[in-house]
Amino acid sequence: MARDKPRFAATVLGVAFAVALVLIQMGLFRGILQNASISVEKARADLWVTSRNTANVDYGQPFPASYVNRVRSTPGVLRADNLIVWIVRVGLPSGSTELAIAYGLEDFLRWGLPWSLSEGGVEDLRRGNNAVLDESAQTRFGAFNVGDHREFQGRRLKIVGKARGALSFTTTPVAFIDYHLLQSLDPMNLSGRTTYILVRLEPGADPSAVRAEIQRRLPHNDVYLSHEWAERSRAYWLDTTGLGLNMFVTVFLGCLVGVVVVAQTLFTSTMSHQREFAVVKAIGGGNAEIYGIIVRQATLAALLGFSLGGLATLAARPMVSDLGLKMILDGQFLAVVLAGTVGLCLLASSVSYRRISRLDPAVAFRA
Amino acid sequence: MIPVDPPVLRAEGIHKIFPHGRSQICAVRNVSIALAPGEIVVLEGPSGSGKTTLLSILGCLLSPTSGRIHFNGQALDPRDPGRLAQVRRQAIGFVFQQHNLFDALTAVENVEYALNIRGQRGRAARREADALIEKVGLSHRRNAFPSDLSGGEQQRVSVARALSGDPLLVLADEPTASLDWQAGEQILGLLQAVARQGGRALMIVTHDPRVRLVADRRLILCDGELSEASEPGA
Ligand SMILES: Nc1ncnc2c1ncn2[C@@H]1O[C@H](COP(=O)(O)OP(=O)(O)OP(=O)(O)O)[C@@H](O)[C@H]1O
Numbered sequence A: 001m002a003r004d005k006p007r008f009a010a011t012v013l014g015v016a017f018a019v020a021l022v023l024i025q026m027g028l029f030r031g032i033l034q035n036a037s038i039s040v041e042k043a044r045a046d047l048w049v050t051s052r053n054t055a056n057v058d059y060g061q062p063f064p065a066s067y068v069n070r071v072r073s074t075p076g077v078l079r080a081d082n083l084i085v086w087i088v089r090v091g092l093p094s095g096s097t098e099l100a101i102a103y104g105l106e107d108f109l110r111w112g113l114p115w116s117l118s119e120g121g122v123e124d125l126r127r128g129n130n131a132v133l134d135e136s137a138q139t140r141f142g143a144f145n146v147g148d149h150r151e152f153q154g155r156r157l158k159i160v161g162k163a164r165g166a167l168s169f170t171t172t173p174v175a176f177i178d179y180h181l182l183q184s185l186d187p188m189n190l191s192g193r194t195t196y197i198l199v200r201l202e203p204g205a206d207p208s209a210v211r212a213e214i215q216r217r218l219p220h221n222d223v224y225l226s227h228e229w230a231e232r233s234r235a236y237w238l239d240t241t242g243l244g245l246n247m248f249v250t251v252f253l254g255c256l257v258g259v260v261v262v263a264q265t266l267f268t269s270t271m272s273h274q275r276e277f278a279v280v281k282a283i284g285g286g287n288a289e290i291y292g293i294i295v296r297q298a299t300l301a302a303l304l305g306f307s308l309g310g311l312a313t314l315a316a317r318p319m320v321s322d323l324g325l326k327m328i329l330d331g332q333f334l335a336v337v338l339a340g341t342v343g344l345c346l347l348a349s350s351v352s353y354r355r356i357s358r359l360d361p362a363v364a365f366r367a
Numbered sequence B: 001m002i003p004v005d006p007p008v009l010r011a012e013g014i015h016k017i018f019p020h021g022r023s024q025i026c027a028v029r030n031v032s033i034a035l036a037p038g039e040i041v042v043l044e045g046p047s048g049s050g051k052t053t054l055l056s057i058l059g060c061l062l063s064p065t066s067g068r069i070h071f072n073g074q075a076l077d078p079r080d081p082g083r084l085a086q087v088r089r090q091a092i093g094f095v096f097q098q099h100n101l102f103d104a105l106t107a108v109e110n111v112e113y114a115l116n117i118r119g120q121r122g123r124a125a126r127r128e129a130d131a132l133i134e135k136v137g138l139s140h141r142r143n144a145f146p147s148d149l150s151g152g153e154q155q156r157v158s159v160a161r162a163l164s165g166d167p168l169l170v171l172a173d174e175p176t177a178s179l180d181w182q183a184g185e186q187i188l189g190l191l192q193a194v195a196r197q198g199g200r201a202l203m204i205v206t207h208d209p210r211v212r213l214v215a216d217r218r219l220i221l222c223d224g225e226l227s228e229a230s231e232p233g234a
């Protein structure tokens, strides 16, 4: 009975609108949130040692660099190195000052940082006053090229490479600087100190056992499995910015609009076919038949609406990335949204169903 | 002509009272009636006399306020909607004044869907639907949608649909009222064959004088009270 084309189109558009809203919002949200922990996910470490109660990866707190030796001697540890993550001031040619988040390692290649370079290389970081800066710094620092110089904490560093995708939640640009050079940029805070220890385990070692042993040896630090630390970094921004609530409200409103539109259009369409439903009942059709008809309509609307909304979202993707934003839409996420769409459409159709299930079959005889 | 077969349907002392604001309308008063297999009964009466209401009660679509109904020898509890639906599914076909076809389905699909509801599925249902469409002479229009059919063709599809599942009783409310003379003629011929060849009881509500010519009995409802006209053809 879905030959009621204009109304059915309205239903599908309602679903598509809600789906696009939810996909774009959630996709952006996941993109932004991923920035909060992307370096943790990309670094090839199994465990992260942090100072006590460090809130997220951008907010490194110094502790003695020598602790790394206690980690290295722990059974099950293949390799452990200090990593400094520190906020530095960067003087711009214009005379103004911006902030950057500097990552300091002795051997960047070993830990897979930075994970993607568009220009230059990390080999030169050890030779002299050099730095690798992420492409995204352009927006805050203005255009720059490999070979340019910028003042980091008052020291002229040469930019020897451009990283790609090394982002932070706050969009503060990320720089990669040799470990010892970074210490010398802020000796008051960093001399003889580090902010993290990256740990890689021997093959077959039990992560939680090694972690417990490191924790025993460094009672004043915290030790996390990588994914826990990534999770903690994201949770910090979720909790402190209210982004989670904002997201919840948007998704809730999207779903609400979708359900109301679908319920409304499906209901009017069902009511205009009352007589046909009455005939189904007169012939002896039970509620199962009627339920079948309504469910088929709702499911069809959900599937078409989802496809349309999904296509609209994909079409919006290039625009979003032009704005320097990232939209994450993986299969699992799409499957969840699809299931939600079908579920909510069925919920919306229950209004129609309840009305028709009470319909008097004698209506079929009435003019 | 006095029917000798046991009746398909026997109704006794049927009353139907509708609430109407603070008062009540008595649409059917103490009606008793029996319909035999192969019998054609025409029901006439002025507008508002309760014809549609009585037809709905006999068709197990509406519960009477009081009275008893026996279908094929079995007493029906009119307050059990599930049982009434079962009887309709198994043994009653309807033809309405408006054809009331399913807009989204083709002619043959309309019949097939009714067969599905009545419990026939798959290829058997499709074959049966084709046979019924052929019976009403619409094979060449089997795949047309109702909106593309003429009024007479639509009504023929609805007769085919009423015959799905081979019912014992067919009830028609003003089946020719929306049709032109010739189309009405064809539908009447078809309905006559339905009763005579199929051994079904057929009750037709109508103002159409032509129906009297094919009827065995002529009943008149006036203000909810039923009386039998002396000679059917008169
Ligand atoms: N569902 C209902 N609720 C209340 N009153 C009803 C209902 N159905 C019918 N009636 C009333 O019962 C009476 C008989 O109606 P019915 O439709 O059976 O008459 P009818 O003989 O079929 O008339 P017509 O020739 O105009 O079709 C009318 O007064 C009508 O208003």
Ligand SMILES: [Mg+2]
Residues within 6 Å of the ligand: B051, B052, B053, B173
């Ligand atoms: Mg009537």
